[in-house]
Amino acid sequence: MRMHWIVMMLLVLPAMAGADTHIRTLAASCAACHGPDGNSAGGTPVLAGLERNHFVLQMKAFRSGERSSTVMHHHAKGLTETEIEQLADYFAAQKRVTTSPPMTLGGL
Numbered sequence: 001m002r003m004h005w006i007v008m009m010l011l012v013l014p015a016m017a018g019a020d021t022h023i024r025t026l027a028a029s030c031a032a033c034h035g036p037d038g039n040s041a042g043g044t045p046v047l048a049g050l051e052r053n054h055f056v057l058q059m060k061a062f063r064s065g066e067r068s069s070t071v072m073h074h075h076a077k078g079l080t081e082t083e084i085e086q087l088a089d090y091f092a093a094q095k096r097v098t099t100s101p102p103m104t105l106g107g108l
Helices: 003-034 052-064 072-077 083-093
Strands: none
Touching: 003 072, 003 083, 052 072
């Protein structure tokens, strides 16, 4: 019986790690516009700390075309329901970091 659990854990843990890696990779692709870990420096919404259900609803609205956008509908259509929910969990767990706006050249 004990060997059964050991074998099962050896099979399940890598799959769980793979799912985590997959979601981190998807989240990293969001960083181009939404900043590292969802902390946008401006211009695009901050995803870090966003309530998970709000994230899910917005992504589904982008995917269905209910909410218009320039690029988000393309990204949302490429995600499965599970990926949207996992990304919602990922961003909800990220700490929101407040950044100061960059100094203008006139301030030098």
